[in-house]
Amino acid sequence: MKKVVLIGGGFAGSLIARKLEKHFNVTLIDSKNYFEFTPGILRTIVEPKHLNKIQILHKNYLKKTRIFLGNVNEIGKDYVKVNHQKIKFDYLCICSGSRYKAPIKEQNLIITARATHLRNNYDRLCKANKILIIGGGIVGVELAAEIFTHYPNKEITIVHSKNKLMERNNDKTIKYAEKFLTKKGVKIIYNEKVIDAKENGKIYHTDKNREIKTDLAFLCTGIIPNFEFMKKNFNNRLDEKSHIKINKYLQLEEAENIFVAGDVNSTEVEKTAQNSKIQAKIVVKNLISLEKNKKLKEYEQDRTALVISLGKWDGIFESNKLTFTGIMPGIMKSIIEWKEMAGLRFRR
Numbered sequence: 001m002k003k004v005v006l007i008g009g010g011f012a013g014s015l016i017a018r019k020l021e022k023h024f025n026v027t028l029i030d031s032k033n034y035f036e037f038t039p040g041i042l043r044t045i046v047e048p049k050h051l052n053k054i055q056i057l058h059k060n061y062l063k064k065t066r067i068f069l070g071n072v073n074e075i076g077k078d079y080v081k082v083n084h085q086k087i088k089f090d091y092l093c094i095c096s097g098s099r100y101k102a103p104i105k106e107q108n109l110i111i112t113a114r115a116t117h118l119r120n121n122y123d124r125l126c127k128a129n130k131i132l133i134i135g136g137g138i139v140g141v142e143l144a145a146e147i148f149t150h151y152p153n154k155e156i157t158i159v160h161s162k163n164k165l166m167e168r169n170n171d172k173t174i175k176y177a178e179k180f181l182t183k184k185g186v187k188i189i190y191n192e193k194v195i196d197a198k199e200n201g202k203i204y205h206t207d208k209n210r211e212i213k214t215d216l217a218f219l220c221t222g223i224i225p226n227f228e229f230m231k232k233n234f235n236n237r238l239d240e241k242s243h244i245k246i247n248k249y250l251q252l253e254e255a256e257n258i259f260v261a262g263d264v265n266s267t268e269v270e271k272t273a274q275n276s277k278i279q280a281k282i283v284v285k286n287l288i289s290l291e292k293n294k295k296l297k298e299y300e301q302d303r304t305a306l307v308i309s310l311g312k313w314d315g316i317f318e319s320n321k322l323t324f325t326g327i328m329p330g331i332m333k334s335i336i337e338w339k340e341m342a343g344l345r346f347r348r
């Protein structure tokens, strides 16, 4: 059996492992030993018990895959290096996802992509009166909604560098979110960037000289891909934002046995779990086709539907120009989470 190595057990990597483990000798290398439904992580800040619902050990849903805990720090055309060990492969799938960049150096700042950090902050959140959210993209908006739904008396401020929230979404989506937040008393500051933090994370300054005093701050700004293992041999395959450049079949340019799916690649689609899974399915198909000398399938960068939750009982469903709001999209998000996790827990 040929050897397939996967880097990262998030949405893309875990799906590829499940689909390929019957046909190949699969090794999943992940810096954590569990899969986590990241879109549900914001709820764990206000409901720590929710964490049990969104995590599952890789070994509990993978049947034949060899699971290797570690951080890949170098790759070549037929090997990866992890924990000073070299692992050879016939095919490699890079699914290492992304993390948040932290432009502001401050111990007290909570970075929303860091799940472990995030869920340990429940006590701090309970005690805080003033909360600052840096970044008004989808994550910042969902986080503000989660917090005020649970704690309506907390004073929440969002600082956003653009002139509207979630600027890549439809106007109706944006207006609904804005109205939803402001009606509940969330203060939104537009066209300003937070540039530094002082007093152990109690005072922040924006580029327009505004001073914001807060008890707790969350950083919800743009993501950066986990690309560092590319530097030694494939630095020229990174784009200007350090995403891994790929061809239309999701292969690394000039290395057709290496596929790249999810947040880490250079596709222009929104970096979502849904898109990571769509790409993972293409990778599975193409890897099998390559093995059988069949034609590969192109990845079409379509805009996919999006569900944005505004607390447990409200939300927005957006598909192309269509937007639905209210309780149904709110519930939809919980159903998607339940379905994803049940699919892993009860996998036959």
Ligand SMILES: Cc1cc2nc3c(=O)[nH]c(=O)nc-3n(C[C@H](O)[C@H](O)[C@H](O)COP(=O)(O)OP(=O)(O)OC[C@H]3O[C@@H](n4cnc5c(N)ncnc54)[C@H](O)[C@@H]3O)c2cc1C
Pocket (backbone or CB within 6 Å): 007, 008, 009, 010, 011, 012, 013, 029, 030, 031, 032, 038, 039, 040, 041, 042, 070, 071, 072, 073, 095, 096, 097, 098, 112, 113, 139, 226, 229, 261, 262, 263, 264, 271, 272, 273, 274, 275, 276, 307, 308
């Ligand atoms: C707070 C938050 C809310 C979100 N909400 C939504 C939502 O509602 N809907 C939606 O569709 N998307 C949402 N997203 C985006 C979604 O979570 C990501 O697009 C998705 O997780 C990307 O999947 P992935 O498989 O590419 O990478 P990830 O899920 O990031 O997984 C990457 C894996 O690779 C591992 N890894 C990284 N580097 C290495 C290395 N060098 N060696 C070994 N392992 C490594 C990581 O530990 C991780 O396990 C949200 C993201 C955040 C942060």
